[in-house]
Amino acid sequence: MIQVRKSADRGHANHGWLDTYHTFSFSTYQDRNHVHFRALRVMNEDRVAPGQGFGTHPHNDMEIVTYVLEGALEHKDSMGNGEVLRPGEFQRMTAGTGITHSEFNPSSTEPVHLYQIWLFPDQKGHTPSYEQKRFPDDQLHNRLRVVASPDAEEGSLAIHQDAKIYLSKLDKGASIEQSIAESRHAWLQVLRGSVLLNGTPLATSDGAAVSEERLLKIEASEAAEIMLFDLS
Numbered sequence: 001m002i003q004v005r006k007s008a009d010r011g012h013a014n015h016g017w018l019d020t021y022h023t024f025s026f027s028t029y030q031d032r033n034h035v036h037f038r039a040l041r042v043m044n045e046d047r048v049a050p051g052q053g054f055g056t057h058p059h060n061d062m063e064i065v066t067y068v069l070e071g072a073l074e075h076k077d078s079m080g081n082g083e084v085l086r087p088g089e090f091q092r093m094t095a096g097t098g099i100t101h102s103e104f105n106p107s108s109t110e111p112v113h114l115y116q117i118w119l120f121p122d123q124k125g126h127t128p129s130y131e132q133k134r135f136p137d138d139q140l141h142n143r144l145r146v147v148a149s150p151d152a153e154e155g156s157l158a159i160h161q162d163a164k165i166y167l168s169k170l171d172k173g174a175s176i177e178q179s180i181a182e183s184r185h186a187w188l189q190v191l192r193g194s195v196l197l198n199g200t201p202l203a204t205s206d207g208a209a210v211s212e213e214r215l216l217k218i219e220a221s222e223a224a225e226i227m228l229f230d231l232s
Contacts (some may be wrong), residue, residue: 007205017052038231042118053104059095063119071112077101078207092157166228170220186210193224
């Protein structure tokens with residue numbers, strides 16, 4: 001079963017400095033039919049204007065993964081981390097017992113385009129921690145590369161949840177397959193381009209919840225970048 005979440009059907013807010021789309025209920029956007037999918041709680045696509053950003057604010061008991069598509073995002077947190085996240089780079093932050101952080105677009109001319117993803121942790125009270133990593137393009141080309149997993153598989157980011165996140169960059173006409181174990185689920189998010197998921201068309205910023213499917217075939221209708229979640 002594949003349930004498509006079209007880009008245009010997401011929650012949307014434009015605050016001037018922030019143009020944001022919410023796949024699931026978030027902030028003032030509340031939709032009881034789209035609160036979360038399995039452990040996947042937040043899938044926000046944000047564009048932050050030059051010189052703007054999110055001031056210092058708190059989080060706790062959440063696994064937060066950020067991926068930059070274009071521009072740059074400057075991160076500072078109460079753990080002492082101060083990094084700039086650039087296109088193709090991932091950040092993983094375990095909020096655990098509590099952290100504060102800020103996110104800011106350091107450019108005076110260019111917006112930053114990013115995805116911020118939250119997953120419920122496997123338990124409350126983890127020690128807060130931070131990771132930042134880039135995965136080479138040749139490891140993403142027409143294949144799924146694990147970028148986050150519970151055991152840091154293949155050098156991926158370590159998340160406290162029974163879930164894996166994969167990234168792929170597909171040429172037009174390329175196809176990949178991924179098995180999904182019995183009783184597990186998947187979410188596919190199209191970051192750029194368009195694909196067919198088991199024959200179902202998905203365009204840029206569309207998502208799809210997948211259950212009771214043992215094999216996923218993803219074909220690129222045009223050059224595409226996708227993120228796939230394997231969820232319990």
